[in-house]
Amino acid sequence: MKRALTPGTFDPITNGHLDVITRAAQIMDEVIVAVARSAKKKPLFTHEQRIELAKQATSHLSNVRVVGFDKLLVDFARDVDAHVVIKGLRAITDFEYEFQMTALNYQLSHAIETLFIMSPPQFMYLSSSIVREIASLHGDISTLVPPAVAKALLEKYRS
Template sequence: MRVAIYPGSFDPITNGHLDIITRGSKIFDRLIVGVLVNIDKKGLFTIEERVELIKKVTKHLPNVEVICFNGLLVDLAKEYNAKVILKGLRAVSDFEYEFQMALMNSQLDPNIETLFMMTSSEYSYLSSSSVKQVAKFGGKINGLVPDEIITEVYNKIRNLGGE
C-alpha cells in the first residue's frame, strides 16, 4: 500500500491545499493530511477546528485521513507506515525552505522520500496568510478557500476582532 503524509498548518485550508490533497489522493492509496501543531505560530483556528474543516472539504475523498500531530514528521510517517512526504510548492521561494526540510528528513530517516508537487498555476499566489488578510479587511475569499468553509473563516475573523 502506498501511503503518503501531506503536512501543514492549514490555517485555514485553501484551494491550493485542496488541489494538492485531491491530486495526491489519486497517486497514493492512502493520504494522511497531518495538521501541524506549530508552537511558533498563533493560529486563527484551533488544531481541532482545522482538522474538522479539512475533513469537511475532503469527505468526498475516501482514501484521505486527517489527523493532528506535533513532533518530528519522520516519526509521524513511521507511525502510519508512510514512505513519502508530499509537499506542495507554489514558487521557487518555497523550494529553498522545503528542500532544506527534505534534506533534514532524509538525514533523520533515509527510507522516507519527499515528493514535491507543484500547485496548479491558478493557486500559485495563494497562502493561508493572504486569505486571513483579505478576510480581515472584508475582501472576498470566494475562490481562495473551499466554498464549504467561507462562512467559518469570516465568522472566526469577526469573533476574534479581526486578529
C-alpha cells in the first residue's frame, strides 16, 4: 500500500492545503493528514480544533484520514508506516524551507521520500496566516477556506 503523509500545522486548513491533499489522494492509496501540535507557533486554534476542522474539510475523500502528532515527522511516519511525505510548494521561499526540511528528514531516515506538489495559481498567495489576518479584520474568506473553517474563524473573531 502506498501511504503518504501531508503534514502541517493547519492553523487553519485552507483551500490550498485541501488542493494538495486532494491531489495527493489521487496518486496514493492512503493519505494521512498529519496535524502537528506546533505549540511554539502559538496557534489560534487548539490542536483538537485543527484536527476536527481538517477532518471536516477532508470528509469527502475516502482514502484520507486525519491524525494529530507531536514528535519528529520521521518518527511519526515510522509509527504509521508511511514512506512518503507530500508537501505543497507555493513560491521559491517555500522551496528553500522545504528543501532544508527534506534534507534533515532524509538525514534522520533514509526510508522517507518527499514529493512536492506545485500550487495552482489561484492558491500561490494563500497561507493560513493571511487567512487569519483577513478574518481578524472581518474580511471575506469564503473563497479561501472550507465552509466549516470560515464559520470557526468568524466565531473566533466575532467582536
